[in-house]
Amino acid sequence: MSVRLSPPESSTPGPAPTPAPTDPMTPRAAGLWSTLAGVVSMAAFLAAAEIVALATGPTGSPLFAVGSAVIDLAPAGVKDAMVSLFGTGDKVALFVLMGVLLVVITGAAGYGEYRRQPIGKIAFVAGGALAVVAVLTRADAGQVDAIPSLVGTFVAVLLVDKLASRLRRWVRSTSPGWAEQAQPVPPLRGPGLERRSFLTYTVVAGVAAVVVGTGARVVNAGRANAAALRRALTLPRASVTEAAVPAGASLDVEGLTPYVTPDADFYRIDTALQVPSIDPAEWSLRIHGLVDREVSISFDELLALPLEEHMATLSCVSNDVGGDLIGNALWLGYPIRSLLERAGPNGGADMVLSRSIDGFSAGTPLDVLQDDGTDALLAVGMNGRPLPIEHGFPVRMVVPGLFGYVSATKWVVEMEVTRFADAEGYWTPRGWDALGPVKLESRIDVPRDGGSVDAGTVSIAGVAWQPHTGVEAVQVRIDGGSWLDATLADSVSADTWRQWVYRWDAAAAGSGSHTIDVRAQGADGTWQREEYVQPAPNGAEGWHRVTVDVA
Ligand SMILES: Nc1nc2c(c(=O)[nH]1)N[C@H]1C(S)=C(S)[C@@H](COP(=O)(O)O)O[C@H]1N2
Ligand SMILES: [Mo]
DSSP: OOOOSSOOOOOSOOSSOOOOOOOOOOHHHHHHHHHHHHHHHHHHHHHHHHHHHHHHOGGGOHHHHHHHHHHHHSOHHHHHHHHHHHGGGHHHHHHHHHHHHHHHHHHHHHHHHHHSTTHHHHHHHHHHHHHHHHHHTSTTOOGGGGHHHHHHHHHHHHHHHHHHHHHHHHHHHTSTTGGGSOOOSSOOOOHHHHHHHHHHHHHHHHHHHHHHHHHHHHHHHHHHHHHHHHHHOOOOOOSBOOOOOOGGGSOOOTTOOOSSOOGGGSOOOOSOSSOOOOOGGGOEEEEEESBSSOEEEEHHHHHHSOOEEEEEEEEOTTOOTTOOOEEEEEEEEEEHHHHHHHHOBOTTOOEEEEEETTSOEEEEEHHHHHOTTOOOEEEEEETTEEOOGGGTTTOEEEOTTBOGGGTOOTTEEEEEEEOTTTOOOTTGGGTOOSOOBOOOEEEEEESOTTOEEOSSEEEEEEEEEOTTTOEEEEEEEETTOOOEEOEEOOOSSTTSOEEEEEEEEHHHHOSEEEEEEEEEEETTSOBOOOSOBOSTTTOOBSOEEEEEEEO
């Protein structure tokens, strides 16, 4: 067999590239190389899919979807045989078996492509289609989950085509008198160069696929684990339920932010490069520091406590005037004040420094957390389901009236009772105030800034908030004129934002450009101030203004 891994030595730089003497490649060697090309294309398929699944979510990873589909489809007898043969190693055995099958099939596809294209390409398209079906039939798959397999198919088809054609050129370049043969386009460059071209391509693609694909798989596996545990979790019913959302909480205006923010639209802010993946069975919260007794609570113990539901609007201190780093959700959890009571804070403590499993921390005033009138929760649920992974699964804090950076620790595992004089939260040494009460703010959702509206009645609408204080009134003004009262929607409590609307007679205003300002009044009687204040160090202030064109 004349399979050589290093190019033939051309000792002296000859004047013209003379065909190096070489043995014709045997069919067997060509067959092996083409098989390798098929396997490398399969590795590239999986790697590309894993990388795309980093963005679209772990459910879209074809590897486990296909594995699960095989398990689901396998006849009971086969499953029993697997379990009795391999015991608890049955999953490992399954993956080894699938791996062997995959190598055999894709190796054959590579050979097919080399002998008679487009056999290999057709095989990869068919395999990709099966992967898409396997992924989309998973319980919680969405349409985006098809994307990783589609991209993987594209990459594999491209690669098997390239590798097979390079191999064909290499084989042809080893046959006697290749230089005189009718030349394919582009012309053959001699066996050494053609071999190098095939090998470089194959090795680089193979190594890159294995290295990058494995990395992406590890990340996806971690996320998939928490995702599966979350799916399997059923939360207990609340002992204390929230009032039903009044029909009047939602105004019928197109483009207006909904009263309750769907999980998928809820803003996400955190320092986590990789979302922590926590097994609830291994989660516990430790309360320590200036306390009479340390308290530790497991997830099961937490769920066994009487849980309370509470609707609260959460916002980020970085939210600029008119920004969307704010959302309103129904939280389910246990009152933090009751947990603190068990620990018994003492010794002049005035702060609870909560810590996330990934090191983030927030310093919350102890008196806020102990206050009977503040529904600060150690939350496990959001909008009727377990917390989404990105929003703190399995447990986070939610404190009405405080910005997230000083109160809303996600993936929380620790609460240290301490003093503001002795400790500080993550953002405090980074230019943000130690205290972060949410400010009174209002926002115009429609019409959009820079948009145009028809001359007629135009709904100017948006939301206004000062969680825990509540919003009393909202006014708008056109082109700096006098303030006009907007109609306020209802809300569940002072802890949530309120929608508002003003029906504007745009025809009377006349065609051309108009500015609209909004301001809100808190339930304590104060009006939102006009002067713009930037978000750092304790939250933005100022009236939101949009400019619209009346047609
Ligand atoms: N573990 C952790 N929790 C965190 C943060 C973080 O970076 N890490 N950011 C906080 C900030 S600044 C905000 S505004 C809220 C945002 O919560 P959300 O992503 O669920 O909307 O989470 C808070 N909790
Ligand atoms: Mo934030």
